[in-house]
Amino acid sequence: MKFIIFLALYFTSILCADQYPTVVTSNGIIQGILESSGVRSFKGIPYAQPPVGALRWREPQPPNNWNGTLKADKFGPAAMQRKIFSDMILRSNGISEDCLYLNVWTPNKSGNEKLPVLVYFYGGGFKAGDGSEARYDGESMAQKNIIVVTLNYRLGIFGFYSHPELTMESPNYSSGNYGLKDQHAALLWVQKNIEAFGGDAQKITIGGESAGSFSVSAHLASPLSRKLRLNGAIAESGSMLAKSGLSPVPLSVAEQVGLKFSKSIGASSLADLRAIPADKLLNMTASTSFPTTIDNHFLVEYPLTVYEKGNQIKVPLLSGWNSAEVEYHSLLGRDEPTLTNYKKVVKQLYNEHAGDVLRLYHAETDADVPKVATDLAADRFIVYNTWKFIDVHSRTSGSAVYRYLFSRKRPPYKDIGAPHAPEIDYAFGNLRYNKFFNWTSVDYEVSSSMLLYFVNFIKIGNPNGQGLAFWSKLQNKPPKVMDIDENIQSRPEKNRARYLLLDSLESKMNNKI
Structure with missing residues (x-):
C-alpha cells in the first residue's frame, strides 16, 4: 500500500513539474505554465x-x-x-x-537547447x-x-x-x-538568464x-x-x-x-x-x-x-513599413479630398518647394487625391524616417538588410492600403486573437509565410527558407523589396525619389516638415 502511495505521489510530482515548469534565475526560482501547444510561458517576471x-x-x-x-x-x-x-x-x-x-515563451524542455531569442x-x-x-x-x-x-x-x-x-x-x-x-535593463536580464530557459545569449x-x-x-x-x-x-x-x-x-x-x-x-x-x-x-x-x-x-x-x-x-536588419500607414485625412483634415484642397495644403506645408512635392506626389484629378495624399501623409508620418534608417544602415553597416512593404488589407478590404500596425498580428501568427476582422484562409496563409520569414531571420539573420518566395537583400542589384500581400513577391525598389526629396527638404525647410 505504501509503495502504491509512493508511486502515485511520484507520478503526480512529475505531472505537476511538467504542467508547472520551473526555472532557476539569478534572482530566484520562477514557476510558469505549460500551454496546450507544449510551449512553456513565464509571465510577469521582475x-x-x-x-x-x-x-x-x-x-x-x-x-x-x-x-x-x-x-x-x-x-x-x-x-x-x-x-x-x-x-x-x-x-x-x-x-x-x-x-x-517581462514575459518569456519557450519551447525548451531540458534547458540546454541554445535556442535563438527575440526580445x-x-x-x-x-x-x-x-x-x-x-x-x-x-x-x-x-x-x-x-x-x-x-x-x-x-x-x-x-x-x-x-x-x-x-x-x-x-x-x-x-x-x-x-x-x-x-x-x-531587460536586455541585460535576458542576456544573464535566458540560457536557463533554453536560450542562447x-x-x-x-x-x-x-x-x-x-x-x-x-x-x-x-x-x-x-x-x-x-x-x-x-x-x-x-x-x-x-x-x-x-x-x-x-x-x-x-x-x-x-x-x-x-x-x-x-x-x-x-x-x-x-x-x-x-x-x-x-x-x-x-x-x-x-x-x-x-x-x-x-x-x-x-x-x-x-x-x-x-x-x-x-x-543584419529586417525592416519596412505598411502601404498606407495613415490615410489622407491626417493631411487634409476635414477638407474633401479634391485636387484644389490637396494643392492648397501642399503649398501651405512646403511653400516654394511645393512644386517639387506635387511633381512626385502627383494627382491629375480629384479621383487621384485619396491615394496620392495618403502616400504623402504616410511618408511624412513614419515612412521617411524608416526609409532613412534602412538606407543608411544598408550603406554603413556592412550587414545584410532586408526591406519589406506590407500591403495586405484587412477584411473587408475597404482601406486604401495596409494601415499602421496590422502586420504585427500576421508576423507573430496571432490573427486568431483579433476578433474584429473575419480573417480568410488567404490571411492565414500570408500570416504563416510572414511568421516563417521572421523566424528564419531570428535564427540565421536571413529570412529565406524552404517553401518561401526568395527575399533578396536590399544591397543586391537592382535593389528589391519584399511585397507582402496575397501574392508575396520581391519587387524592384520604387519611390526612392520621393524619399530623397523629403531628405533634402528636411534640412532646407529648417526641420519644419
Missing part, C-alpha cells in the same frame, strides 16, 4: 526594482532576489498610461507605476502599450523553436521626463530616456513596431549596447534617424520642457514631483508630451550621426 518613490525618474535598478518560488502565471501591471489607442487590448494585471516586468518592444508612441497585448503573444513563434520575450517599460512622464535637478542628481549626469534604459535579436521600432534604431546607436551581444534587428515602421515627434532633442531642450511642466502644476522641487500620486500625475500630463533625449548616457549623439559614421551596432 527584471528591475519597482521604479516608485525615490526611484521615480532614476535609472532602472537590478531586481531584488526572492525566497521560495515566484509564480509567473500572469502578466504584470502595464505602465502608467491613458487609453489612447482603441486597438490596444491589454491582458495585464492592471496599470501601475510598478511595471518593470520585442511594443509600440504606442512612448505613451501607451504593453507587453501583454495579444498581438505580441509569443506562443506561435515559440512553436517554431525560438524564444520570445516581451516586456513593459516606463511611458510618458514616468519614462521620458527631464529636469535640471534630475540631471544633477544622476551619476551619469543624465535625465530622461528612462523607458529606453528600462529596455536596456549569443543569439539575441531585438525587434519592435512604431515606438518599438524607434527603440530598435536607438539601441543600435547607444553606447550601452556595446555591452550586449546582439545578433540582429527587426524594425517595423519607425526610426530615430529623422526629425520627427519620437526622435531625440538636446538634453537642455528636454530639461526646459520639464521645468515648464513642473511650474505649470506648482511643483517647486523634485520632492514635490515625486510625492504626487502616479494616477494624479498622469492626469496632469494629458496635454503635454515628453521627448526622447540626447541624455549623455543612453544616447550621446544623434542616432543619424552615429549611423552615418558607421558607429552603430552592425547587425
Whole structure:
C-alpha cells in the first residue's frame, strides 16, 4: 500500500513539474505554465526594482532576489498610461507605476537547447502599450523553436521626463530616456538568464513596431549596447534617424520642457514631483508630451550621426513599413479630398518647394487625391524616417538588410492600403486573437509565410527558407523589396525619389516638415 502511495505521489510530482515548469534565475526560482501547444510561458517576471518613490525618474535598478518560488502565471501591471489607442487590448494585471516586468515563451524542455531569442518592444508612441497585448503573444513563434520575450517599460512622464535637478542628481549626469534604459535593463536580464530557459545569449535579436521600432534604431546607436551581444534587428515602421515627434532633442531642450511642466502644476522641487500620486500625475500630463533625449548616457549623439559614421551596432536588419500607414485625412483634415484642397495644403506645408512635392506626389484629378495624399501623409508620418534608417544602415553597416512593404488589407478590404500596425498580428501568427476582422484562409496563409520569414531571420539573420518566395537583400542589384500581400513577391525598389526629396527638404525647410 505504501509503495502504491509512493508511486502515485511520484507520478503526480512529475505531472505537476511538467504542467508547472520551473526555472532557476539569478534572482530566484520562477514557476510558469505549460500551454496546450507544449510551449512553456513565464509571465510577469521582475527584471528591475519597482521604479516608485525615490526611484521615480532614476535609472532602472537590478531586481531584488526572492525566497521560495515566484509564480509567473500572469502578466504584470502595464505602465502608467491613458487609453489612447482603441486597438490596444491589454491582458495585464492592471496599470501601475510598478511595471518593470517581462514575459518569456519557450519551447525548451531540458534547458540546454541554445535556442535563438527575440526580445520585442511594443509600440504606442512612448505613451501607451504593453507587453501583454495579444498581438505580441509569443506562443506561435515559440512553436517554431525560438524564444520570445516581451516586456513593459516606463511611458510618458514616468519614462521620458527631464529636469535640471534630475540631471544633477544622476551619476551619469543624465535625465530622461528612462523607458529606453528600462529596455536596456531587460536586455541585460535576458542576456544573464535566458540560457536557463533554453536560450542562447549569443543569439539575441531585438525587434519592435512604431515606438518599438524607434527603440530598435536607438539601441543600435547607444553606447550601452556595446555591452550586449546582439545578433540582429527587426524594425517595423519607425526610426530615430529623422526629425520627427519620437526622435531625440538636446538634453537642455528636454530639461526646459520639464521645468515648464513642473511650474505649470506648482511643483517647486523634485520632492514635490515625486510625492504626487502616479494616477494624479498622469492626469496632469494629458496635454503635454515628453521627448526622447540626447541624455549623455543612453544616447550621446544623434542616432543619424552615429549611423552615418558607421558607429552603430552592425547587425543584419529586417525592416519596412505598411502601404498606407495613415490615410489622407491626417493631411487634409476635414477638407474633401479634391485636387484644389490637396494643392492648397501642399503649398501651405512646403511653400516654394511645393512644386517639387506635387511633381512626385502627383494627382491629375480629384479621383487621384485619396491615394496620392495618403502616400504623402504616410511618408511624412513614419515612412521617411524608416526609409532613412534602412538606407543608411544598408550603406554603413556592412550587414545584410532586408526591406519589406506590407500591403495586405484587412477584411473587408475597404482601406486604401495596409494601415499602421496590422502586420504585427500576421508576423507573430496571432490573427486568431483579433476578433474584429473575419480573417480568410488567404490571411492565414500570408500570416504563416510572414511568421516563417521572421523566424528564419531570428535564427540565421536571413529570412529565406524552404517553401518561401526568395527575399533578396536590399544591397543586391537592382535593389528589391519584399511585397507582402496575397501574392508575396520581391519587387524592384520604387519611390526612392520621393524619399530623397523629403531628405533634402528636411534640412532646407529648417526641420519644419
